């Protein structure tokens with residue numbers, strides 16, 4: 001399928017568009033874990049929830065119940081019964097310490113419902129429990145999540161981890177962006193979906209899932225001076241069925257990714273100009289990528 005790029009605001013960017021790079025799938029492997037995943041349609045229970053992807057792992061729902069993490073604890077709110085509280089199914093529990101099933105630890109997040117269970121990450125340890133706050137367990141190991149902006153995502157039978165790391169080579173520090181894929185609930189070596197070193201060590205990213213595609217936008221700021229901040233920015237698509245990685249777009253610009261949504265039409269990115277004046281509303285831009 002021919003891929004088309006469009007930007008609502010700055011058509012001049014077209015002239016700066018760089019060629020796409022890709023990794024191919026010569027053995028014609030199929031990485032789908034089940035026949036029911038062979039669709040681009042949304043699969044409730046098995047897909048990242050479109051309505052909550054913008055929450056970046058802080059908020060999700062199942063049926064009438066919403067779940068969130070706050071100050072090391074998992075909370076729920078049921079809009080049907082209008083009840084809320086700490087999500088603990090242990091009778092007689094005082095909800096005061098780590099023995100409480102709702103205690104998620106200090107470095108927690110990535111809360112997500114998948115196939116009838118609630119998942120979250122505490123440090124480098126992935127947990128899950130039943131939606132009534134019982135049967136909390138560590139369900140598999142992942143490699144250490146030592147770095148910045150750790151996230152995990154469960155989508156169509158795989159667990160993906162994203163992490164910004166850094167390494168010192170000679171006198172220079174370099175940032176790395178790494179994405180790994182594990183079969184959910186199995187002890188296995190991860191597949192490295194993406195690994196790249198960036199020169200400025202000021203990396204942030206957004207990652208979204210839709211059907212059998214994973215889109216991720218990576219910014220690397222050349223410096224952190226808001227007056228002059230230029231980003232090296234890249235948008236990738238990882239094809240979940242074939243394992244192929246495709247760079248869709250790359251550019252230097254003084255925007256920061258503020259939000260990112262994947263719809264049936266394409267990928268929308270809300271951008272913030274980094275040389276903004278707070279009284280000037282024109283520092284917000286919307287980009288649109290018609291890749292679908």
Ligand SMILES: [Zn+2]
Nearest residue numbers: 088093095100
């Ligand atoms: Zn408790």
